[in-house]
Amino acid sequence: MSKRTQRKSMGYIKKDYIRTRTMPGSWYLSSYRFKFNITHFKPFQDKLKERKLVGLQCSSCNRVFFPPRLICGKCFVKPDRWVDLRETGRVATFTITYLKDLETGEVSERPVVLVQQDGSDTTYTAQLSPDVDYKDTYIGMPVKVHWAEEPTGGLMDIQFYDLVEDNSKDLELRKD
Amino acid sequence: MGRQVCIASAGFSEHASKRSDVNMPELVSEAIEDCLKKVPSVSVNDIDAFVNGNMPAFEGSNIPELWMTDWMGARNKPLMRITTGGTTGGSVAIGGYYTVTAELPGIDTVLAIAFEQQSQGDTSTGLASVAYGEISVLNTLGISYEQLTQLLSAGAAIGVASYQATNYMRRSKITEEDLARVVVQNRHNAANTWWAHLKMPDLTIADVLETPYISYPLRYGMVCPASDGACAMLFTTEEKAKDLCDIPVYVNGVGSVANESGVLGYNGSGAGQLDTSEQLGAMKSAELAFGQAGISFPRKEIDYAEVYSPFPNQELMWIERLGLFEENTASEMYETGVTALNGELPINCSGGVNSTNAIGASAMERPAVAALQIMGKASNQVPKTVHTAIGHGWGGIINLITMMVMSNKPTRKIK
Numbered sequence: 146m147s148k149r150t151q152r153k154s155m156g157y158i159k160k161d162y163i164r165t166r167t168m169p170g171s172w173y174l175s176s177y178r179f180k181f182n183i184t185h186f187k188p189f190q191d192k193l194k195e196r197k198l199v200g201l202q203c204s205s206c207n208r209v210f211f212p213p214r215l216i217c218g219k220c221f222v223k224p225d226r227w228v229d230l231r232e233t234g235r236v237a238t239f240t241i242t243y244l245k246d247l248e249t250g251e252v253s254e255r256p257v258v259l260v261q262q263d264g265s266d267t268t269y270t271a272q273l274s275p276d277v278d279y280k281d282t283y284i285g286m287p288v289k290v291h292w293a294e295e296p297t298g299g300l301m302d303i304q305f306y307d308l309v310e311d312n313s314k315d316l317e318l319r320k321d
Numbered sequence: 322m323g324r325q326v327c328i329a330s331a332g333f334s335e336h337a338s339k340r341s342d343v344n345m346p347e348l349v350s351e352a353i354e355d356c357l358k359k360v361p362s363v364s365v366n367d368i369d370a371f372v373n374g375n376m377p378a379f380e381g382s383n384i385p386e387l388w389m390t391d392w393m394g395a396r397n398k399p400l401m402r403i404t405t406g407g408t409t410g411g412s413v414a415i416g417g418y419y420t421v422t423a424e425l426p427g428i429d430t431v432l433a434i435a436f437e438q439q440s441q442g443d444t445s446t447g448l449a450s451v452a453y454g455e456i457s458v459l460n461t462l463g464i465s466y467e468q469l470t471q472l473l474s475a476g477a478a479i480g481v482a483s484y485q486a487t488n489y490m491r492r493s494k495i496t497e498e499d500l501a502r503v504v505v506q507n508r509h510n511a512a513n514t515w516w517a518h519l520k521m522p523d524l525t526i527a528d529v530l531e532t533p534y535i536s537y538p539l540r541y542g543m544v545c546p547a548s549d550g551a552c553a554m555l556f557t558t559e560e561k562a563k564d565l566c567d568i569p570v571y572v573n574g575v576g577s578v579a580n581e582s583g584v585l586g587y588n589g590s591g592a593g594q595l596d597t598s599e600q601l602g603a604m605k606s607a608e609l610a611f612g613q614a615g616i617s618f619p620r621k622e623i624d625y626a627e628v629y630s631p632f633p634n635q636e637l638m639w640i641e642r643l644g645l646f647e648e649n650t651a652s653e654m655y656e657t658g659v660t661a662l663n664g665e666l667p668i669n670c671s672g673g674v675n676s677t678n679a680i681g682a683s684a685m686e687r688p689a690v691a692a693l694q695i696m697g698k699a700s701n702q703v704p705k706t707v708h709t710a711i712g713h714g715w716g717g718i719i720n721l722i723t724m725m726v727m728s729n730k731p732t733r734k735i736k
Binding site for chain 1 (some may be wrong): 341342343344381446449450453454457458459461462463464465468480483484485486487488491533534535536537538581584585586587588589590591592593594595596597
């Protein structure tokens with residue numbers, strides 16, 4: 146590389162144009178059409194209507210996906226075995242959201258949790274019962290499904306999770 | 322297999338929340354100018370190929386490199402574009418490394434550029450455009466938009482990190498004070514870095530803990546800003562680098578690993594990572610990069626680390642997962658000053674992503690700062706001599722990790 150070809154500085158930019166002009170533009174996200182495979186979800190939704198929970202098990206690594214997934218990331222195979230799950234689960238992790246009411250200006254604290262359903266190997270986002278105080282949430286909290294009054298076969302048939310009384314002795318340890 | 326690659330220089334544009342004095346190409350040009358200023362014998366004509374990347378959704382202008390070529394000096398030259406979400410910068414840097422190591426005829430010097438002008442767009446629209454497919458699926462499955470807002474107000478980048486923070490805090494038994502301590506160190510370091518965004522030399526732990534929660538356990542004072550900025554890195558061959566600069570920085574190992582997504586699954590399914598602070602992907606990428614670089618004891622052999630940590634809990638977590646400290650000891654290291662500027666193993670002396678976050682550029686600023694620390698040209702230079710350093714990046718739903726191991730001597734195992 147030669148030292149002759151010294152680069153000219155582009156310092157003139159700031160001298161000539163001190164500010165830029167802003168022009169508005171918009172991007173309509175709702176005009177896109179997304180594809181979603183429903184074949185693996187149908188049996189799951191049918192069972193939800195009967196107030197039953199099922200997970201899809203990978204025949205290679207025996208992991209259970211709840212809600213079902215089309216492909217197992219570990220084994221690169223299609224999970225194909227349906228297994229029944231219990232209604233109980235554990236809080237895998239949680240966070241607390243602070244939503245401001247636009248009219249009153251009051252901030253309401255709500256815990257949002259990731260629940261691991263007993264018998265499954267995945268987590269998914271859910272809400273806790275409104276009776277649960279956000280300060281009482283902890284990781285490992287035992288919870289139970291609270292069904293919607295009329296299940297329609299959607300994910301919201303599990304309206305929220307109720308707290309289960311846990312009488313085990315290590316509860317105090319877990320709360321740490 | 323592949324020739325040895327060196328970093329000859331790295332440069333930054335000034336970062337701020339709104340760079341209204343420049344548009345996107347001018348911002349990029351600023352970083353290139355700073356990069357080439359450090360190697361006076363290189364002109365734009367000497368650069369053989371370009372690698373470019375950003376996260377287009379955040380600015381709303383797709384394929385920005387089309388009208389940026391003149392400002393990069395890329396006319397009539399090979400140009401490649403890489404976008405991988407949060408790790409874009411890391412992937413662009415790795416792309417630059419691969420382009421040189423591939424021994425393509427006539428391609429010796431490669432300029433890698435990563436940038437983001439977030440003030441041009443809306444970050445929440447950008448993130449929504451990424452997750453819109455998933456959101457529509459959840460909506461079809463019976464979750465109304467009202468309920469989705471409640472669930473996803475904890476979503477986006479902060480939501481994902483706060484789930485991870487809760488997990489990590491339980492695992493390592495740290496308090497919010499420990500998180501605030503990390504923030505204070507970062508913001509103090511940023512005050513000494515000319516291009517950093519949030520410079521707060523007088524910040525105290527109490528100040529951070531006074532700010533309201535954004536999403537438990539993260540407070541407003543703890544999260545990263547949204548910046549405008551760009552970063553450029555010059556990759557070249559070993560022979561040329563020796564002519565160009567005093568201390569050429571050898572790239573000895575790179576790793577780029579994808580893991581199963583955390584928190585959100587795919588098409589409404591469950592998420593595969595049970596504990597998002599476990600980070601098998603980070604361990605794997607560290608293993609890959611250290612293996613290539615011939616590093617067996619990262620804790621002893623690495624002198625400086627730049628990790629991608631928009632949130633303080635992640636900084637503690639990554640340095641443990643990348644093998645720099647024993648598990649659950651990271652917060653002690655911040656307390657005792659091991660990770661400070663004059664400590665044994667300084668971490669993020671540029672202020673890190675916690676103080677400056679131009680998303681597309683952030684993951685590249687990490688290896689760039691690490692390389693400058695080895696050269697002794699960094700803005701906030703550590704007093705001790707740095708021989709080996711790492712630059713790390715994460716992206717996606719905490720499932721994409723990039724790593725780059727650099728040193729002042731060639732130790733790469735693959736020849």
